[in-house]
Amino acid sequence: MLQVGAGVADITPKAGAHMLSSGIGTLRKAQVVLDPLTTRAVVFEVDERKVCLLSLDVTLHSEEWTERIRAGAQQFGFAPEQVMVFSTQTHSAPCIGEIFVDPDFPGFTGELAYVRGSERDYCEYAVKQAIRAIGEADASRQPVQLGVGTTVREDLAFNRRGVMRDGKVCMPWYYSGMTQPLGPTHVRYYEGPIDPEVGVLCARDGQMNFPAMILHYTCHPVNIFATRNTAISADWPGAWGTAMQQAFGASCKPLVMNGCCGNIHPWPAFTPNFQPDHQRMGRELGQSAQTVIQLMEFTDVDVLDWRVKRVPLPLKDAHPEQLAFAQDTLARHPEPVWKEPGVLDDDWFRAASIMSVEYHRKRSQYLHYEIQTFRVGDVALVSWPGEPFVEGQLALKIASPAAQTFVTHCATQYVGYIPVAHAFPRGGHEVNISYWAKLAPEALDTIVTETTEMLNALFGKDATTGDAHV
Numbered sequence: 001m002l003q004v005g006a007g008v009a010d011i012t013p014k015a016g017a018h019m020l021s022s023g024i025g026t027l028r029k030a031q032v033v034l035d036p037l038t039t040r041a042v043v044f045e046v047d048e049r050k051v052c053l054l055s056l057d058v059t060l061h062s063e064e065w066t067e068r069i070r071a072g073a074q075q076f077g078f079a080p081e082q083v084m085v086f087s088t089q090t091h092s093a094p095c096i097g098e099i100f101v102d103p104d105f106p107g108f109t110g111e112l113a114y115v116r117g118s119e120r121d122y123c124e125y126a127v128k129q130a131i132r133a134i135g136e137a138d139a140s141r142q143p144v145q146l147g148v149g150t151t152v153r154e155d156l157a158f159n160r161r162g163v164m165r166d167g168k169v170c171m172p173w174y175y176s177g178m179t180q181p182l183g184p185t186h187v188r189y190y191e192g193p194i195d196p197e198v199g200v201l202c203a204r205d206g207q208m209n210f211p212a213m214i215l216h217y218t219c220h221p222v223n224i225f226a227t228r229n230t231a232i233s234a235d236w237p238g239a240w241g242t243a244m245q246q247a248f249g250a251s252c253k254p255l256v257m258n259g260c261c262g263n264i265h266p267w268p269a270f271t272p273n274f275q276p277d278h279q280r281m282g283r284e285l286g287q288s289a290q291t292v293i294q295l296m297e298f299t300d301v302d303v304l305d306w307r308v309k310r311v312p313l314p315l316k317d318a319h320p321e322q323l324a325f326a327q328d329t330l331a332r333h334p335e336p337v338w339k340e341p342g343v344l345d346d347d348w349f350r351a352a353s354i355m356s357v358e359y360h361r362k363r364s365q366y367l368h369y370e371i372q373t374f375r376v377g378d379v380a381l382v383s384w385p386g387e388p389f390v391e392g393q394l395a396l397k398i399a400s401p402a403a404q405t406f407v408t409h410c411a412t413q414y415v416g417y418i419p420v421a422h423a424f425p426r427g428g429h430e431v432n433i434s435y436w437a438k439l440a441p442e443a444l445d446t447i448v449t450e451t452t453e454m455l456n457a458l459f460g461k462d463a464t465t466g467d468a469h470v
Contacts, residue, residue, distance in 0.1 A: 002301040002377075003045045004144045004203040006212035006253035007136025009129035011057060012036045012232060013122050018114040019094050019232070020059040020225075025115050025336075025344025030094075031230040035238050037093050039130040040255040041137035042212045044376050046304040051082045051374050052134055053214070053381065055255050056126065057234040058087050060117065062097025063413035065127055072131035076138040081308040083134070084372050084383045086411035088258050091225035092233040096123045099414050100435065102356035104363075107336065115336075115344065142211065144203040147296035148379050148404050151288050152196040156281055157219035159194055159390075160265040161428055162187035169428035171265075174226075177272030187269055191423065194218065194264055195390050197397075198285060199257075199406050200292045201379060210252045210293075214381070215240055216406040217285055218259030218390060219266050223276035226267075236266065239282020240289070247290055257408035262387035262417050262430060301377035307454045308373075311447065312366035314440040315357065326354035353435035360438070367439060370412045371451050375458045378403035382451060383411035387430075388418040392444040399452045401459040418444050 017030045037057035044051050052073060070080040087096075099117030101108065108115045162172040164186050172187055199216030221235030234241075237256035244254045266281060267274050329351035336352075337345040360367070374381040380402035384392075386409065393407045417430040421441040424431050431437045455461075 001143050002146060003141040004212045005043045005137040005140035005142065007041045007133040007140065008253055009039050009133040010036055011039050011126040011129050013094050017094050017122055018119050020091050025349050027114060027342035029230065030232050034224060034231045034233040037232060037234055039126065039133050040253065041133040042214065042255050043137040043141060044304055045141055046302055049304050051304065051306050052078055052137065053255060054083060054085045054130055054134060056087045056096065056130060057090055057238060058093045058096050058126065059089055059091055060095045060099050060410060060414045061087050062099060065097045065123055066412050068127050069130050073134050076135055082306060084374065084411065086383050086408045088221060088234065088237040088256055089410045090221040090233060090235040090237065092231055092235055094118055094122050096126055101352055102359040104359040105352060105356050142205055144205050144211065145298035146301045146377055147202045147204060147298040149292040149296045150197050150199045150404065151292050153198055153288055154196045156284060157194050157264050157266055158268045159190040159192050159263055161191035161263050162269050163189050163191050163426065167426060169426040171429050172269035174267040174274045174276060175272060183270055183272060190269065191426065192263060192389065192391055193394065195259055195394055198288045199404060200289045202293060202296060204298050210248050213244060213252060213254040214257060214406065215254050215289060216257045216259060218261050218393065219264050220261045221258065223266055223278035223281065226276050233278060235278045236281040239278050240285045243282050243286025244289060247286060257406050259407050260384065260388040260390050260393035260409045263389045303375060303377055305375045305458055306373065307458050309371050309450060309454060310368045311371060311450050313369045313443045313446060314366055315361055315438055316440050318358065322354050326351040330355060353433060356435045357438045367415055369415065369447065371447065371454060372411065373451065373454050373458055380405040380455050382407045384409050384447060385411050385413045386415035386418050388444055388447065389420050389423065391420045392448050395448045396451055400455050401461045402455060415439065420444055
């Protein structure tokens, strides 16, 4: 019979910790805690075969620290491929690891180490707490039945790529009806879809308690980032977890799998006077999840399996003009150029970003991309590194042979945005930044195809189900 356990540990940083910057290279120090950051583990076990999900309330994390967590989990009997590590991607938190420039890029040591994305003391602390949460989850395993269900919400997340009159793309912002009485008339429509699915996977014990719960939704957690820039918060994933604990008691330990939200954020382009509010969003998702649970059927589960694959994805071709700009800028200014203390010059960092891809290219023309899949009964749990566009997740859900497929992004290693191919000609934030969009345009199609094949093998299917392309 299926056994499940859950563990939680605090990873809230100290005052003054560096958080993800609104401008890369900008020192952004935490000043207040709105709500704590946590790391959460859920362990599934059938016949001494087990897997672990591990979430981190941080913005991003690197492969170095994933491997540190997996190494720590070995003391509890987990092989590396049995541990799925992902960030909720709240933008009101630190990062874990070197994210923003290639490891071979020179400089940024000592007091400037934060420019790479994080401070090592915090990384050490967060990883220690993550391993602790895994141990707690493993030790608390108990027999359960499993229930799974979904509902839909189209009013909490929105495609953030607005197509303008000239066919190019901008990122819509929330706005005042007083200052913009006609609205954002430069935006004609959203470039793409959202994923409205609110997914819930519940483990129920013999006393009808819920010792573990997996929650799945898809949206950038940027409500607080946009409104209170120096505040620590787990944003809507944290608020959703709190809402579920309030509904089902402190023994309920929910874990949120944030889906592929590379092009999704939490405010509408065409609604005046909208105010981002992570607490409201968490409450709304909580109400939807409670409705799902009330109608949920629980059954015994005796199937548990997993697959991991490293897929070589080609890097995007270097743009000659961008490369010439980067080489010229860094030849003239080999040391960092600062607009002001703690704020890197935009052009200098853009040059460093472009050259970071070239440092990678010197090692390999490919990025080895880890796709991880777990099967728990009839449910597929999938992790993808980086920030794929939601179209890839939707294509996988349609092609998947599983009854339900929950995908999480920002897993294992940070690899940047992974747009759909047709997004590149339109430009925009997600495709213009070299180090954050360094994969070839066909990468997302390849990821969907490879993952579909893995799920078919995991669920005993011989052929691809449905359309595996975006």
